[in-house]
Amino acid sequence: MTVSPVTAYTVTCNACGETLEDDGGGTLFADPASVADAAPAYDWTVFGDRHLCPTEDDAHQAFIDRLMPPEPTFQAPGQLTVDEG
Numbered sequence: 001m002t003v004s005p006v007t008a009y010t011v012t013c014n015a016c017g018e019t020l021e022d023d024g025g026g027t028l029f030a031d032p033a034s035v036a037d038a039a040p041a042y043d044w045t046v047f048g049d050r051h052l053c054p055t056e057d058d059a060h061q062a063f064i065d066r067l068m069p070p071e072p073t074f075q076a077p078g079q080l081t082v083d084e085g
């Protein structure tokens with residue numbers, strides 16, 4: 001038997017740093033493409049090379065908002081900008 005190093009990938013949430021784990025603990029993927037295939041099964045969201053865990057809080061929502069900006073709204077010249085705070 002020969003011992004060989006292998007490369008494996010883990011996924012961490014870009015909003016909170018949580019690592020994607022299944023019921024048995026850490027989850028390793030053989031390649032990045034496998035991550036994109038498997039992440040949705042764990043309710044994770046994949047945005048290109050970014051990943052978001054299923055946690056729902058302000059930090060995660062802000063992350064989604066940055067990646068998927070709302071439709072630009074037309075603003076008439078001279079119209080006051082409403083600060084939504």
Ligand SMILES: [Zn+2]
Pocket residue numbers: 013014015016017018052053054055060
């Ligand atoms: Zn997270």
